[in-house]
Amino acid sequence: MRLHSIVLQFVLIGFTAACPAQDLFSGIDPDGFDHKVRPQDDLYQHVNGRWLLQTQIPGDKSNYGSFTALDDAARENIRTIIEDAAKNPTDENSRKVGDFYHSFMDTETIDQRGLKPLEGELKAISELNSKEGLFRHLGYLQTIGVGGPIGFFVSTDAKDSTRYLAAIVQSGTSLPDRDYYLEDDDKYVKARAALQNYIAKLFSLSGVPLADGHAKKIVELETKLAKAQWTRTELRDANKRYNKYDVSDLPNLTPELPWPVFFEAVGVPNLEEVNVLTPSFFEALETIGNETDLGVAKAYLTFHLLDSAAPILPEPFADAHFEFHRKELAGVPEQEPRWKRGVDATSGGGAGDFGVLGEVTGQLYVAKHFKPEAKQAMDELVANLMKAYETSIDDLTWMTDETKKKALEKLHKITPKIGYPEKWRDYSKLEIKPDDLIGNMKRSMQFEHQRMIDKLGKPVDKQVWGMTPQTVNAYYNPSKNEIVFPAAILQPPFFDATADDAVNYGGIGAVIGHEISHGFDDQGSKYDGDGNLKNWWTEEDEKSFKELTGRLVDQYAGYEALPGKTLNGELTLGENIADLSGMAIAYKAYILSLEGKKAPVIDGHTGPQRFFLGWAQIWRRLYREEELVRRLVVDPHSPSAFRGNGPVTNLDAFYEAFDVKPGDKLYKKPEDRIQIW
Incomplete structure (x- = not known):
């Protein structure tokens, strides 16, 4: 996870062969190349070396590359859409967009009101006088978007994809990962100290009394929660995180936690069953709750309320939030301009973030920036990739x-979604006022929470999207067995209708292949074609699959991203499988598209070479060190350099395209190359 108008028709079959080579645009950025580095030694550096040297990360970003450049363009386009809606609303939806954005940009009113909009919430926490009351309040805070130790949500039942199931999962910490609390790395120690200072700062700004030592005790409480949490690698296991309980049986897991009052406050008083993703965490939470002083627990809730609200409070609060979350933890030196923050709050700020009115702005964005011809071209591309995947299986x-047959059944049931949803979200009951930012945000959180719990008892709606159309990203959803490509990613360098086929297959083609492959990675492969968590493998095939994926774990675990810091091969396994398999499938689809003809040489590169150059080009990215440290712990994707180079070492086509030989740095013996799909 995430713009300019897409050029109209992209003809898949025979495009390069039908035109003189000198008239074709390769789609490769030659100014980014470092010709001192051979592609056989480092494809990523060869394609991007000069770009990496000449590019600076903008002051308000933690990293910068192809995705962020497109995201910047999307923001500019959405800003224009929002400001037009504010000046000339054409209907109730556009009025809401304009009014919400105005409430975000009206700093005079925000400063004037100060902390008054939160007084009721702060008072409610201060008046809690029992552990049961506190547990009830944890449920209420869920409804207004304030985090605590219990994360509640509703999603598709992993073992029955026709229905929804409520779920609870570990939560409640402020640092990026449990390692930040438990490891003695200097950067983690510094982050813990920064968290304690941030807690004290928020209390100081708010004027809410903070008892002596409570900032330290809040960090200690979060450290206990972190110690009880599952690792991110453990959380990846789809089978381990499916633990369905009757609500009446929860006392068998945690006898002293008053679940009925929590679920009543969440808005599901008659809930009968729930998936407990992390059972051992809640067992530990019971002990932690008994050991925690009520005053410390109330200070903890107060901090999380202030932290959640800080970005929409007067600027000193927003600045404190930035200093901790962005500057300290991600190395970003400058706060984003307010208009960017306002656009994100209105429209969504990335994968899975819908903002307050994400699909309203998405509908306006699609009408202005996405053409039907682009959707048709993507449909054809996806069809070609599916055909190649079928051949590969x-x-x-x-x-x-036996297992091939079931794999093909699952492949044929994959649903592609391109550009934008067929049915848009309804915001008609959401009240938006032009002068009430905190009220708008609170009502939005409650509105979306109600939308979520209203799903219970109803059939799964397969038309719902998990990203907005203006997100520069794509995803695979195992419970719906669907691949989704929002409109905003369908642009150069991923997709360029004026470029030759090879680069488009190495770009968006490999992204399509990547998302299809998630249905067959180490976790996606646990779901059948109907989206149910169900084993469809023979014992023999499962053993072979685990042997192959284990070799991929070892390959990536050997990569050093920073001195002394290597990749987590298990955490990144799913994405690494998808990169490798997606590239292999996309290359086969490219060859199929040539229909036996030889691709022309363009800019001195053959068609197969341009395919791999196009792949490396889409991953160009610079990171601030703090951000890279964070990603090595929390991100299931490998850093970009290893995404550019890692897969190609396993692909025979790369060796043939660039005549890679023993002694070259990217060379692997044929028997050591890993082919999964």
């Missing part, structure tokens, strides 16, 4: 025919 030597 048929050709596998490590899989038995």
Whole structure:
């Protein structure tokens, strides 16, 4: 996870062969190349070396590359849409967009009101006088978007994809990962000290009394929660995180936690069953709750309320939030301009973030920036990739025919979604006022929470999207067995209708292949074609699959991103499988598209070479060190350099395209190359 108008028709079949080579645009940025580095030694550096040297990360970003450049363009376009809606609203939805954005940009009113809009919430916490009352309040805080130790949500039942199931999961910490609390790395120690200072700062700004030592005790409480949490690698296991309980049986897990009052406050008083994703965490939470002084617990809730609200409070609060979350933890030196923050709050700030009116702005964005011809071109591309995947499954030597049949059944059931949803979200009951930012945010949180719990008892709506159309990203959803490509990613360098086929297949084609492959990675492969968590493998095939994926774990665990800091091969396994398999499938689809013809040489590069150059080009990215440290712990994706180089070492086509030989740095012996799908 995430713009300019897309050029109209992109003809897949025979495009390069039908035109003189000198008239074709390769789609490769030659100014980014470092010709001192050979592609056989470092494809990523060869394609992007000069760009990496000449590019600076903007002051308000933690990293910068192809995705962020497109995201910047999307923001500019959304800003224009929002400001137009504010000046000339054409309907109730556009009025709401303009009014919300105005409430965010009206700093005079925000400063004038100060902390008054939160007085009721602060008072409610201060008046809590029992552990049961506190537990009830944890449920209420869920409804207004304030975090605590219990994360509650509703999603598709992993073992019955036709229905929804409520779920609870570990939560409640402020630092990026449990390692930040538990490890003695200097950067983690510094982050813990910064968290304590941030807590004290928020209390000081708010004028709410903070008892002596409570800032330290809040960090200690979060450290206990972190110690009880599952690791991110453990959380990836789809089977381990499916633990369905009857609500009446929860006392068998945690006898002293008053779940009925929590669920009543969440808005589901008659809830009968729930998936407990992290059972051992809640067992530990019971002990932690008994050991925690009520005053410390109330200070903890007060801090999380202030932290959640800080970005929309007067600027000193927003600045304190930035100093901790962005500057300290991600190395970002400058706060974003307020208009960017306002656009994100209105429209959504990335993968899974819908903002307050994300699909309203998305609908306006699509009408202005996405053409039907682009959707048609993507449909054709996806069809070609699916055909290549089908061929690849048929050709596998490590899989038995029985499992191949089931893999093909799942492949044929994948639903592609391109550009934007067929049915838009309804915001008609959401009240937006032009002079009430905190009220708008609170009502939005309650509105979206109600939208979520209203799903319970109803059939799964397969038309719902998990990203807005203006997000520069894509995803695979195993419970719906669908691949989704928002409109905003369908642009250069991922997709360029004026470029030749090879680069488009190495760009958006590999992204399509990547998302299809998630249905067959180490976790996605646990779901059948109907989206149910169900084993469809023979014992023999599962053993072969685990052996292959284990080799990929070892490959990526050997990469050092920073001195002394290597990749987590298990955490990144799913994405690494998808990168490798997606590239392999996209290359096959490219070859199929040539229909036996030889691609022309363009800018001195053959078609196969341009495919790999196009792949490396989309991953160009610079990181601030703090951000890279954070990502190595929390991000299931490998850093960009390893995404550019890692997969190609396993692809025979790369060796053939660039005549890679023993002694070259990216060379692997044929028997050491890993082919999964």
